[in-house]
Amino acid sequence: MFKGSCLCGSVTFRVTGNLTPPSACHCGQCRKQSGHFWSATNANDADFELITSDSLRWFSASDIAKRGFCSDCGSFLLWKRTGSERISISMGSFDDPTRQTLARHIFVADKGDYYQITDSIAQLETS
Numbered sequence: 001m002f003k004g005s006c007l008c009g010s011v012t013f014r015v016t017g018n019l020t021p022p023s024a025c026h027c028g029q030c031r032k033q034s035g036h037f038w039s040a041t042n043a044n045d046a047d048f049e050l051i052t053s054d055s056l057r058w059f060s061a062s063d064i065a066k067r068g069f070c071s072d073c074g075s076f077l078l079w080k081r082t083g084s085e086r087i088s089i090s091m092g093s094f095d096d097p098t099r100q101t102l103a104r105h106i107f108v109a110d111k112g113d114y115y116q117i118t119d120s121i122a123q124l125e126t127s
């Protein structure tokens, strides 16, 4: 079981199933919302449970997905593709070590110009 929360602790969740190897997303939307690139794992909806979520808000930056964040502290926590049965969860929101390893960079064509990707994992132009 994996537990996580936003910075202020108003939004808390747990994941009971497996996490997928995380991706680091360099798209413009993730960079705007997170302040840098955004690393996230995926879980099945059936394995994901919000424990407390009064301050959770969803923002749709496009038609294809919505982005969940805490309206009290601003933490960017969740990304949900419309119609998908999976949810993306911010790696930074987990309370304890997850024993996951970053697997790939995605949307590197949109990355910021102020940093280099210097590790040896895959770099995908889109997703």
Ligand SMILES: [Zn+2]
Binding pocket: 006, 007, 008, 009, 010, 011, 055, 070, 071, 072, 073, 074, 075
């Ligand atoms: Zn919060």
Ligand SMILES: [Zn+2]
Binding pocket: 025, 026, 027, 028, 029, 030, 031, 038, 107
């Ligand atoms: Zn992104």
